Amino acid sequence: MPKNIPIKAAVKKLDNSDLIKTGFWVGQVFMLIATMLGVYLASQEGMSQAMTFNDINNLTDNYHLRRSLKDELSDNLDKLDKTIDYLRQGHSYHAEKDRPKFDTYIWQAMRFSPRTMETPAPILTGVRRFHNEVDDLLMRLDKRYLGRNVVIERLDALSVQTKEHTLAYIKADLAQIRDVLSQHNVDADQLLSYQAK
Secondary structure (H helix, E strand, O other): OOOOOOHHHHHHHOOOHHHHOHHHHHHHHHHHHHHHHHHHHHHHHHHHHHHHHHHHHHHHHHHHHHHHHHHHHHHHHHHHHHHHHHHHOOOOOOHHHHOOOOOOHHHHHHHHOOOHHHOOHHHHHHHHHHHHHHHHHHHHHHOOOOOHHHHHHHHHHHHHHHHHHHHHHHHHHHHHHHHHHHHOOOOHHHHHHHHHO
C-alpha cells in the first residue's frame, strides 16, 4: 500500500524551476501558435474541399437536368418535323386526332427543381417559346385562323430556329459543363450510363 505523502512534502518534490526560465515560455507560445495555425489551415482546407465537392455535385445535377431537357426537346423537334411533313402532304388537320403528342415531362418537372434557375436564360426562353409557339400555331390551324401554308412556313421556321439556336446552345452548355467536370476527374456521361444499368 503506497504511503500518503503530506501535501507540503509533495509540493517541495515538484521541480518548478522551468517555470521561471524564458525558454520554457517561448516554447509554450510557439507550441500554442503552431497548434492554432494548424487548426486554421486544416479548417480552411476542409472548407475548400467541401465547397469543391458541393460545386461538383451541383454541376453534375445541372448536367443531368439539361441533358434530359436536350433529349426531350430533340424528340419534340422530330415530332414537329413529322407533323410538318404530314401537313405538306396535304392531309387535313384535326387537333383531336392529328395533334402531335409532345413530351413535356422534363419541362414540367423543372418547375420543381432548384437547379432550374441555374439554367441559362437562353435555354429556358428557347424551350418556352418553342412550346408556346407550336401550341399557338396548331390551335390557329385547327380553328382555321391561319391557312395551312402559313402555319407550315412558321412551324418550319420555328423548327430551324430551335435547332440552330436553343438546341445548339444546350449542346454547347453541356460540353462546357463536361469540360469542367473532367478537370475534376468526373465523367458525367459515364455516370449516366452507370445509372441506366
